[in-house]
Amino acid sequence: MTESTTIEAPSPRLEMTRILVEDDATPVVRLIGRTLRDAAAVARDGGDDLVAGLLGTVAVRSHDTPQAATVTLAGDVVEVTSGVFGEPAASVVVDLNARFGPTEEPTGDAGLAAALLRALRLPMAPWRDAAARFWEVARGIPGIPDVLVVEALGANGVERGRFGEGATTYGIAGPADLLAGVFSGADDLLTSLGAGVQVQGTLAQLSVMTAASWKVRFDV
C-alpha cells in the first residue's frame, strides 16, 4: 500500500505589494496610491497582484489639468510621487474623472503602461459591497448621518440597501455601477451628481458626504 502523505493547503497570500505615497501628497498622488492599494489588496483575496514584479517608472498625467504623478515600480514596492521629473519608462494620459480612462495612446514601454493601467482600472466591486465599506470608512467623520439608504438601478431593476442604524438618514440613488464607483472612491460624489446620481438630504449632509467621498477617494 502506498504510503499517503498529507499536503497542507497553501495559506492565503497575506503579503502584497507595498504602496508608498509621499508625505503631504497631492490629490492625484493620493488617488493613484489609494487605487493601487485596492488593486494590491486583490491579491490578499486570492486574485492576481497586478503590480507585483513590475519594474520601471510610469508618468501618469491628467488629460485636462496639470495634475501629474510618477509611479515607480520596484518589484514588491511601488512609490507614488507628485509631478514628473526625468524621463519615465512609460507615460499615460488619463481622465481622472473617468476611472483613469486613457485619452491618448501610452508612450514608451507599452507593456508597463498597460500593466499599470490594468491595476488602475480594476473592475468595480458590487455596489452593495462598496457601500458597506464606504459607510464603514465614513463612520468616523464628525456629523455624518447615521444611516445610508441606497437605491441602485441595475439590470434587474431597483435594488435597495440600508447601512447603519440611527435617527438621521441620507439617501442616494442612481445607476448601480455609478454608485459602486462613488462608494469605492473611483468616482467623485460631486462630479457624479451631474452623471445620474441623485441624493436626498440637507445641504449640510451633502457637505459631510463630500468629506466622506474624499475620504474613500483621496484618503483625506
Add this chain to the structure above:
Amino acid sequence: MSDTTTARRAVRLEATNHEGSLLGKNVSSAKFEAGKETGFAFADILFAIDLNNEIVLGDAFPDWRGNLYDIQMIPDLTTLVEWKPGLDSVIGDYWLKDGTPVPICPRNLVRRLVARLADDGYDAPVAVEIEATLFEESVQEARSRGYRDLTPLGGSTGATYHLARSGDWIAYMEAVVERLDRVGIAWEAWTDEAAPGQTELNLAPTDPVRLGDNWARTRQVMREVAHELGHTVSFMAKPTAGFGQGAHINVSLQSDGVNRFFAEDGPSDLMRNAVGGLLATMEGNTSIAFPQITSYRRLVDLTGPPTTVSWGVNNKTAAVRAITGHPKYSRLEYRLPGADVNPYLALAGVLAGVLAGIEQRIEPPAEVTDMAWCLPDSRGVPRIPDTMSKAGAALDADPLLREYLGDEFVDFWVASRRWEWMEFHTKGGDPFAELSAWESQRYFEFP
C-alpha cells in the same frame, strides 16, 4: 470716524467673509433707518462660497448653517461714515437669531478676544503695514489678459524708498491717502516698496477691532481709487511670479496707559510670554496668515518673509521681531501674514497667540540672534509649514488655537482650506508653475 454731512441716498452694509473680501449690499436710507438696530438678513452662504462662487463643501455644518439659512448683519453704528456724497458706509457683525454671535464671524472673533484681554486687564494697540502692487492697466484690461503680463505702475525697476517714482504712481497714493483722511482712517506713512509697482501703507495703531475695520476699508479705498484712475491693484501674496507681499502686524500690550512690553533691560516678562504664545501657535496660525495657495509661494529664504518659527530682538529675518528699549515703542512685529490675509482673522490669530502666552505663561524658545533664514536643521528651529495642507493639519491639531478661536471656527476654517487645496489641485492649478494662471484668475482681484 467722520460725521455724515451730505444728503444720504443709500448706506452700504459691510463685513468680511472668511476669505477677507469685504462683502455687503447697498440699502436705501429708509431701509437702513428701519433696520439699523435689529439688523439685516444675509444668507449664510456668504460664509460658504469660495472665490469662484462655488459652495464650499466637505465638513459637517454647525447647527446654524442649513439649507442656506439667513443670519443677521447688525451694523456697528460707531463705524458709520460718509463714504462719498450720497453714500454712507457702515461695518457690522453677524449674529444668530438667538442673539449670539456667529462663531465664525471674523470681526466677532476679534471682539471676543479683545474682551478677554480686557478681562485680564489689558488693551492691545495694533498697527499694520499694508503692501500692495499697482499696475498701469485698468482692471478691465487686466481681466482680459488673465491678470498676466501687466505693467507695474511707476516703472519696472524694483526700489525701496525711492522718491523718483513717476507721477502716476505718486498721484495714485496721494489720492488714496486723501480718501483715507476723508473717511477718518488714520495712516502714518506710505512709501515705495521692494518690487516694481509695489507700495507700503502704514495704518496708525488703534484697538484691534477698529484696525480690522480700517484695514478692510483701506483695501477697498485702494481698489476704488485704482479703478477711478484707470489702474488696478492687487493684494495677492504674489501678484507676479517674482515678488511677494506681506502684512506685518505690530502689537503691544498696555494697562493703565502704560506699555507693559517695556522693560529697561529688554523684553519684559509679559513680552516674553507673548512671544512664547505667538511661537507656540505659529504653525497653526500659518493656515490663517497664509490663506490661499499662492500665500505659500512667498516662503522663500532670503526674500523677506519669515521661513522659520523664530523670534529675535530687532531681528527682521525672524517671524517675530521684538522691538525693545523704549517705553512707548516697545512692541512685537508679527511678520508672518501675507497681504492676502483676512484682516480680522489675522488679528484674531495674533491676539489668540498673545493671550495664550500671557495667560498660560508660555516661555519662548531661545532667541535667534543669527539670520533666521537657511538655519541648519540641527539648530532645532522648525520651518514654517510650507503648504496649505501642512498648515491646515497644524491648525487642526493646535489645542491653544482651538481654545482661543473656538472649535467651530477651527473646524470650519480647516475644512474650507481643504476645499481650496482640492480646488487648486483638481481644477487647473499647477503646483510646479512659478505662478499658475489658475491662481492669477482666482486671487488677483480678491480678497
